[in-house]
Amino acid sequence: MVKIMSNLSNNMEEYLKKLLKLSTAGFIDIRRKELASKFSCVPSQVNYVLETRFTLERGYMVESKRGGRGFLRIRRIHLPVENILAMFFQEAADNGIGSKKAKDLILRLYESKFISFRESRLIEASLGSLQLIKDESLRDKLRGKMLKEMLMVLV
Amino acid sequence: MVKIMSNLSNNMEEYLKKLLKLSTAGFIDIRRKELASKFSCVPSQVNYVLETRFTLERGYMVESKRGGRGFLRIRRIHLPVENILAMFFQEAADNGIGSKKAKDLILRLYESKFISFRESRLIEASLGSLQLIKDESLRDKLRGKMLKEMLMVLV
DNA sequence: ATTGTCCTGACCATCTTTGACCTTAGCTGA
DNA sequence: TCAGCTAAGGTCAAAGATGGTCAGGACAAT
Structure with a gap:
C-alpha cells in the first residue's frame, strides 16, 4: 500500500534510461517534440530532464542538432x-x-x-x-x- | 496500565507507526500537506512529530524531497x-x-x-x-x- | 510558579513545470 | 543561387508545488 512518488521528470528519466539499456549502439536518438508529446508536457521539459539527470557528472553526454531533422542524442560514457x-x-x-x-x-x-x-x-x-x-x-x-x-x- | 496522553502529536505518531507496521516495504511515503490536513493542523506540525518521535535514537530514519511531487519517507531501522x-x-x-x-x-x-x-x-x-x-x-x-x-x- | 512540550504561522529553500522568445539547419521556389 | 520559410532544438525567467526552519505563544506536568 506504499505508493512510490513519481513525477514527470523521474518518469522521463526512467524511460530514457530504459531505452539506453536496450540500445546496442550505446546511444539513443530522440525527437524533443515527440518525447514531450509522449509525456504530455512542453518540449523544454525535456531539456530540464537532460540537464538535471543526464549530466557529465552522472556519466552521460548529450549532443543535439537543431533545424529540420534535428535530434537529441544521449550517450552513456564510462570514464575510467x-x-x-x-x-x-x-x-x-x-x-x-x-x-x-x-x-x-x-x-x-x-x-x-x-x-x-x-x-x-x-x-x-x-x-x-x-x-x-x-x-x-x-x-x-x-x-x-x-x-x-x-x-x-x-x- | 499507563494511559497515553492523547494529543495531536501522539495521535500522529501512532498513526504513522501503524502505517509502518502495515507496510511490507519497511518504509512509508507520505505528503506533508496531506498528513497535516488529515489531522487538521499546520504542515510544520508534521516536522515536529518527526523530529521528536522518529529520530535515529528511536530507530527511525526520515528522508525527504521538496518540490513538485515531493515526499517524506519514514524508515524503521533496527539498532541495538x-x-x-x-x-x-x-x-x-x-x-x-x-x-x-x-x-x-x-x-x-x-x-x-x-x-x-x-x-x-x-x-x-x-x-x-x-x-x-x-x-x-x-x-x-x-x-x-x-x-x-x-x-x-x-x- | 516553573519548566518542558506542543502548535502555529510567517518566511525560506529546493525541485518541477510551463511558456514566451531565440537560434540553427534544411528546404524551396523565383 | 539564396532569401525566406519551416522545422527543429535552446534559454531563461516566472509560477507552482512541496518540504524546512525558527521564534513565540499556549498548554500541560510537576
Whole structure:
C-alpha cells in the first residue's frame, strides 16, 4: 500500500534510461517534440530532464542538432576512475563543490567500484553533516577539502 | 496500565507507526500537506512529530524531497537500542567532541573490527579537514555530528 | 510558579513545470 | 543561387508545488 512518488521528470528519466539499456549502439536518438508529446508536457521539459539527470557528472553526454531533422542524442560514457578523479581534483577540490555534484561524484566512484557501498555511505554521511554550517561558501569549500582528503586516502 | 496522553502529536505518531507496521516495504511515503490536513493542523506540525518521535535514537530514519511531487519517507531501522555506542554518539553529536577523543574512538572501533582500515582512514581524513574551521566550538560540534552520522550509517 | 512540550504561522529553500522568445539547419521556389 | 520559410532544438525567467526552519505563544506536568 506504499505508493512510490513519481513525477514527470523521474518518469522521463526512467524511460530514457530504459531505452539506453536496450540500445546496442550505446546511444539513443530522440525527437524533443515527440518525447514531450509522449509525456504530455512542453518540449523544454525535456531539456530540464537532460540537464538535471543526464549530466557529465552522472556519466552521460548529450549532443543535439537543431533545424529540420534535428535530434537529441544521449550517450552513456564510462570514464575510467582516474579521469573522474582528475576532473574533481582539477576543478572542485580547492574551490569547493556543491552538494549535488558531490553526490554524483560519489555515485560514479561507487559504480566504478573504486569505493564500496559502505564507503560511499560513509562519505555521504560526513558531507551531509555539513548542513550544520550556515555559511554556504565555507560549506562548499569544506566539502571540497573533505572529499579531497578522503579520496587521497583511498588512492 | 499507563494511559497515553492523547494529543495531536501522539495521535500522529501512532498513526504513522501503524502505517509502518502495515507496510511490507519497511518504509512509508507520505505528503506533508496531506498528513497535516488529515489531522487538521499546520504542515510544520508534521516536522515536529518527526523530529521528536522518529529520530535515529528511536530507530527511525526520515528522508525527504521538496518540490513538485515531493515526499517524506519514514524508515524503521533496527539498532541495538541499549547500545552504549549509540549513547556516546548522541552525546558527541550534541556537545561536540575533541579531536583526540575522536581519534581514540576510531582506533578502538578499528581494533574491534567494527570498521575496516580504509574506513578508519576515511573517517580520520574527513575529520582532519575540519581544521579549515576557525571557530573551535563549531569545529567540535561538527566533529561530533559527523562522527555520529558516519557511524550510524555503518551500523 | 516553573519548566518542558506542543502548535502555529510567517518566511525560506529546493525541485518541477510551463511558456514566451531565440537560434540553427534544411528546404524551396523565383 | 539564396532569401525566406519551416522545422527543429535552446534559454531563461516566472509560477507552482512541496518540504524546512525558527521564534513565540499556549498548554500541560510537576
